[in-house]
Amino acid sequence: MEVSTSRGGQDRPVEITALAVEQGAVSLAGRRGATHTAICSPEVHEELLEFSFRAWEVITPAQGAAPYVYATADLHLRFPSMTGVPVLLTIITPEDVSPRSTQGNYALAYPSRLLNGQRQTNIYFPSADAVRLAYRCGESGQFSGNPWVSIGRSAFNSVFVFFVGVLAASVDRGDRFGALIVTFLAVAGALWEIVQETSRFTIYDKTRRYIHGLVLGAQLSTLAVLSASVISISLTDSGRLLHFSSYLALAVAGVLGVTSCIGFFLHYQGFWQGFQCDHAGCARVFRIRRDRPECRYTGRVFCDEHVRTVCRGCAHESDLLGGTVSLSQ
Incomplete structure (x- = not known):
């Protein structure tokens, strides 16, 4: 197992808050580089692995003009012995913090729900061998410093x-x-x-x-x-x-x-929020995200170019553009 996170110019460690595997207690070893911090456990080979951490270090410094401040969590997870095993990653933030872009090699990023004053976003990855996520988020609906x-x-x-x-x-x-x-x-x-x-x-x-x-x-x-x-x-x-x-x-x-x-x-x-296309590597900014078509199956919100290139030929393209679910498909 390896958790690799971008340090973002900070010198604070990733704080593991819970770790559970079928074989019981395991040892962890940290390795710090100039740009990344890695947490390794050579003993983990089982399919059942649950852990959580507070990702202080994976958050980039705040950018934007108040209250349109945003930050990005840049995260890599590698479980070499679990190739083909799906991964569920749940991001928990305060309820007034919402995603502005979710990029990575995930298959699903839906739904985002409010629970006990927190926003929980479930993100599914098809294989634990290589998990890549860049989650950009910021406050929404706030008038402080507006x-x-x-x-x-x-x-x-x-x-x-x-x-x-x-x-x-x-x-x-x-x-x-x-x-x-x-x-x-x-x-x-x-x-x-x-x-x-x-x-x-x-x-x-x-x-x-x-x-x-x-x-x-x-x-x-x-x-x-x-x-x-x-x-x-x-x-x-x-x-x-x-x-x-x-x-x-x-x-x-x-x-x-x-x-x-x-x-x-x-x-x-939402004109000033700086929402971004969810296609990996695309930096195109949406001025109004809430009115854009969202794929109800993957949770992605694409720019017009990637709607044409990625969604064309998909059986659910008509659902995306029409806003309805076709039962025949």
């Missing part, structure tokens, strides 16, 4: 600046102190948003720089109109500049509001 929430808050702050500016323009300069204090509080909130986004940018900025750039641009735009409002309230005797900064804030709020709504809609559709 960039479209940040842009929506920036739009709200800009609308707030508009109303404060309009009200301040209707009073004397000596009565604008309250508006000035409120605007300063809004400036503090905008600065805190920028600090948070900069922190996320530093941690997760592996891909999709444009999302972080868009959020930072929206927050800086709001900060600019807030600053203009503060200057207009405190330094000018006429209401002309104050009116200009207020309506500028309204224009900025309109642009950011539309951007936030579009982003939320695409978030709901």
Whole structure:
């Protein structure tokens, strides 16, 4: 038996949590290389083998822009004495973590079910002699750190600046102190948003720089109109500049509001999730995975090219494309 895992630049061992074979206790030996860690047991030759492990080391570093962060578990299993013996591999993750791509030499990867607050995905391999799996997963349906929430808050702050500016323009300069204090509080909130986004940018900025750039641009735009409002309230005797900064804030709020709504809609559709074709080696990304045809027999979701090349000639191609099961087949 050999379990070989990609180390992913980390130096933590794979933690075996359970091991059971028909012949009783066995010994394990670890072998660490520059890129892989292998766990070997030369004594295992029986067909019944059950073990589990926490795959900390098989997970690559997080990539993507929050909350669209994903990681890939890259795993090789070899049981040379069990050629032709099928293998069931169950991946257990929190219920809010869902697969975005499942590649490897598996035969079935279905179903994925929720049980006791966890998501369990059963993956079947036809032979234990060589098991290869690259399981890409990430959070789904989460709004924590959502960039479209940040842009929506920036739009709200800009609308707030508009109303404060309009009200301040209707009073004397000596009565604008309250508006000035409120605007300063809004400036503090905008600065805190920028600090948070900069922190996320530093941690997760592996891909999709444009999302972080868009959020930072929206927050800086709001900060600019807030600053203009503060200057207009405190330094000018006429209401002309104050009116200009207020309506500028309204224009900025309109642009950011539309951007936030579009982003939320695409978030709901799965546009930003980065789902990938399940054909081994294919890196084609789906913008909307949930509406793509899924093979109900293997659990694979292919891009259009592999639907044509792989599924053509299969007896169940009509089931895949039509969404129904043909009893005649």
